[in-house]
Amino acid sequence: MSTTFKKRNIFLWLLALAFITPIITLFFLSFSKNWQFPAILPKQFTLENWRYLFFSGGNIAPSFVISLVIALSVATFSTLFGFIASKYIAYHKFRSKLLMLTYFPFALSPVIFALCLKFFFIKMSLTGNVEGIILAQLIIAFPYSVIFFTGFWSQKIKQYEDLVATLGGTTSYAFRKIVMPIAKSLILVCFFQCFLISWFEFGLTSIIGYGKVETLTIKVYQFITEANIFYAALSCCLLILPPVILLWFNKKFIIQQAK
Amino acid sequence: MFLQVNHIQKKYKDKQVIQDVSFGLEAHQTLSILGKSGCGKSTLLKIIAGIEEQDNGHVLLNGKNIGNIKSNERNIVYLFQEPLLFPNLNVFENIAFGLRIRKLASADIEQKVEEMLDSLELKEHSKKMPHQISGGQKQRVAFGRALIINPPLILLDEPFSSLDVETRATMQQLYKTIAKKFKITALFVTHDLKEALLMGNRISYMDNGLLEIFESKKAFIDADKTGVKSEINFWNNL
Numbered sequence: 001m002s003t004t005f006k007k008r009n010i011f012l013w014l015l016a017l018a019f020i021t022p023i024i025t026l027f028f029l030s031f032s033k034n035w036q037f038p039a040i041l042p043k044q045f046t047l048e049n050w051r052y053l054f055f056s057g058g059n060i061a062p063s064f065v066i067s068l069v070i071a072l073s074v075a076t077f078s079t080l081f082g083f084i085a086s087k088y089i090a091y092h093k094f095r096s097k098l099l100m101l102t103y104f105p106f107a108l109s110p111v112i113f114a115l116c117l118k119f120f121f122i123k124m125s126l127t128g129n130v131e132g133i134i135l136a137q138l139i140i141a142f143p144y145s146v147i148f149f150t151g152f153w154s155q156k157i158k159q160y161e162d163l164v165a166t167l168g169g170t171t172s173y174a175f176r177k178i179v180m181p182i183a184k185s186l187i188l189v190c191f192f193q194c195f196l197i198s199w200f201e202f203g204l205t206s207i208i209g210y211g212k213v214e215t216l217t218i219k220v221y222q223f224i225t226e227a228n229i230f231y232a233a234l235s236c237c238l239l240i241l242p243p244v245i246l247l248w249f250n251k252k253f254i255i256q257q258a259k
Numbered sequence: 260m261f262l263q264v265n266h267i268q269k270k271y272k273d274k275q276v277i278q279d280v281s282f283g284l285e286a287h288q289t290l291s292i293l294g295k296s297g298c299g300k301s302t303l304l305k306i307i308a309g310i311e312e313q314d315n316g317h318v319l320l321n322g323k324n325i326g327n328i329k330s331n332e333r334n335i336v337y338l339f340q341e342p343l344l345f346p347n348l349n350v351f352e353n354i355a356f357g358l359r360i361r362k363l364a365s366a367d368i369e370q371k372v373e374e375m376l377d378s379l380e381l382k383e384h385s386k387k388m389p390h391q392i393s394g395g396q397k398q399r400v401a402f403g404r405a406l407i408i409n410p411p412l413i414l415l416d417e418p419f420s421s422l423d424v425e426t427r428a429t430m431q432q433l434y435k436t437i438a439k440k441f442k443i444t445a446l447f448v449t450h451d452l453k454e455a456l457l458m459g460n461r462i463s464y465m466d467n468g469l470l471e472i473f474e475s476k477k478a479f480i481d482a483d484k485t486g487v488k489s490e491i492n493f494w495n496n497l
Contacts, residue, residue, distance in 0.1 A: 159339055162310045165330040166337040167357040167408065177356075181347040 023240065029233030049230050060219065064238055067199060067216040070130060071242070074137045074198035079191045082145025083183070089146060090153030099150060102143040110140065110203035121208055128212035136208040137201055141194040148190045152183055192246050199242060260319075261286035261444055262307075262412060267316035269302055269468075276302050278468035280316070284461070286411075289438055289445045291459025292470070293452065293485065299468045300448045304414040307446070308337040320412065336405040337414045341421060342397035344389035344404075351376070351385040353400050357408035375403045378437070395426035399433065406441055413445040419454070431457055452490060 029035075030049055035042035053060040089098045105113060114136065118127070126132030157179065164174035180187075202217050209218070216239050223232035260283035269277040276299045284290050294300045305311040307318055309330030318325050325333055344353050352359075354375055358368045376382045379399045384392055392400070398418060405413055419427045431454065438445065447458045455462055462479045463472040473479040480487045 156341075156343075159341075159343055160345065162305075162308075162330070162337065163339065163343050164356075165310065166308050166333070166335060167404070168331050168334065168360045169356075170331055173360060178345050178347065 026233045026236045026240075029230055030237050032230055035230075049234050053231060053234055059214065060216070060235060060238065063214050063216045063219045063235075066130065066213060068242065070134055070137065070205075070215060071195050071198040073134045074141050075191045075195035077134075078138055078141035078145040078194045079187060082142055082190065082194075083149050083187060085142075086146045086149035087153050090150050091158065099147070102146045105140050105143050110201070111207065113139075114204040114207035118207060127208055128210040130213055132208050133205050133213055133215075136204045137198045140201070140204065141197050144197060145190055145194055148193070149183075149186065152186055157182070188250070192250055195246060196243055199239070260284060261288075261321060262446075263317075263319040263322075264303075264307065265317045265319070267303065267306060267318070268314045269299070269306060269311070270314055276468055277306075277313075280465075280468070280470045282463065282470060282472050284444065284446070286444050287442045288460045289443065289447050289458055290472070291455040291462045292446060292448045292465055293450065293455040293462065294448075294465035295450060298465045300465050301416050303465070303470070304337060304416050304446060304448060307412075308335050308414055309333050310337065334408075334410050335412045335414060336408070336410045338401055338405055338416060338418050340417045342389075342394075342401035342418075344397055344400055346389055348389075349385070350381060350387050350389070350392065350400050353389070354403045354407055356404055361408065371407055375407050378440070379403050379433075393426075394422050395430060398422065398430055402434075402437065406437065406443075409441075411444060413443055415445055415447045417448055417450065420450070427454075434458065452485070452487060456487075 031045050031047065032042035033044040033046050033048060089095060089102075092098055108116070117136065117139070121127045121132055121136065126135060160178050160182075161171070161174045164178055165171070169177070200217055201215075202221065205213070205215055206218055206221075209215070211218075214222075216235060220232055220235040220239060223229075223235060262284040264283070265281050267277055267280045268275070280299075280303060282290075292300050292303070302311060306313045309325070309328065313326075320333075320335070325335075344350075345356065348356065351372055355368050355372045358371060363371075372385075373382075376385050379402065381396060381399055381403070384396060389397060389400075401418070419430050422430060435458070437443070447455075449455050449458070456476065456479070461472060462476060463470055464479070464482070464485050465471075466484065473482065479485055480491075
């Protein structure tokens with residue numbers, strides 16, 4: 001085994017360790033109780049935290065479901081509408097001006113952006129409910145999706161569409177049979193990214209949700225401010241679960257398909 | 260005339276790409292259109308195919324004005340510079356594409372595609388994906404995909420320009436054979452002098468948005484602007 005190879009292996013192991021250690025620590029903390037300074041290990045290892053949060057008033061399960069519903073809705077709508085809108089923007093004569101507008105939500109921090117929008121959300125009775133949060137998060141995720149897909153609509157895709165038309169196919173036929181299959185991997189990646197944007201969103205959700213809609217991210221912050229590291233660690237474990245599943249799905253299906 | 264183009268004009272922003280183009284073409288004939296890049300030849304084909312809209316003028320096919328007919332209802336196939344095979348479909352499905360749009364029975368599709376694969380010598384490649392075949396084979400598949408729906412008019416926009424010299428010569432011969440076999444009516448755009456002379460029953464030259472059709476090959480060779488004379492001089496003085 002060459003020295004370079006050994007060095008590379010050590011570096012990869014260190015990198016993997018750097019990624020995995022925090023996750024192991026979180027799981028370790030979620031099963032712990034009574035860990036007081038200067039003790040090296042907690043006094044107790046128990047399932048009590050998990051039991052409390054799921055079955056005895058911790059309300060983690062409903063938060064998990066709410067987060068899942070919000071993230072799936074935001075990912076679905078933003079990917080779908082972003083894909084369609086990006087096509088019209090990409091072929092529009094004012095393409096660069098319209099694209100510049102899509103960067104606007106990212107110019108401000110989400111908290112300031114939410115405060116700017118709050119007035120309109122109150123007027124439309126969209127504060128403190130799931131629909132309002134979905135809409136607020138769409139304001140961030142939709143432009144992201146548009147930016148993500150704009151590069152896809154190249155001259156070549158336009159030529160494919162024109163070719164289908166001269167062969168007798170309608171625009172929708174070209175979309176279903178050629179454009180969608182070509183874009184399939186990109187659509188899945190965008191869905192995954194938008195899901196993550198929504199899943200970890202805190203600023204917009206706390207301001208528009210008024211504290212009435214408790215997503216998993218909001219819960220984590222609550223536990224942290226309560227200085228309950230065990231519950232916070234447990235919620236974090238749940239928080240990373242769906243992205244890990246999506247990442248696995250991404251790797252298994254999209255990367256394998258590309259190969 | 261089978262195809263009649265009357266006073267077509269097209270402007271992009273400030274540039275008049277097509278000034279005033281009129282010509283006619285009989286059925287089962289191929290008209291070569293020679294011209295430099297940016298002279299408006301591709302735009303002319305796209306207008307005839309219905310992909311672009313003209314500012315003025317008419318296109319008549321078999322005496323019928325097709326100006327208001329959508330490109331997918333014109334039954335005129337446009338072949339791009341690149342073969343543009345659909346990357347998600349194999350060779351068989353690429354050729355069958357137009358037939359599937361027309362909702363033919365599966366047995367009919369299979370029979371027609373098999374025949375087409377046979378005449379294009381592509382039978383052993385039918386299950387291959389586009390990235391698994393060569394440039395010349397891709398172009399043959401593109402031809403097959405266009406011919407199988409039996410369009411009254413085919414528009415070829417420099418279809419062999421991306422091929423190497425040898426493959427190009429083979430494809431030119433193949434085109435001549437299938438043009439005869441399938442009685443094709445076509446407009447063949449090229450910037451290659453030799454190709455223009457080889458492919459067309461009639462030859463035209465496009466420059467600055469204006470098209471001139473020559474009476475004969477001799478008239479085309481004698482005209483200074485086509486560059487045939489200077490080409491001959493070059494080889495003679497070598």
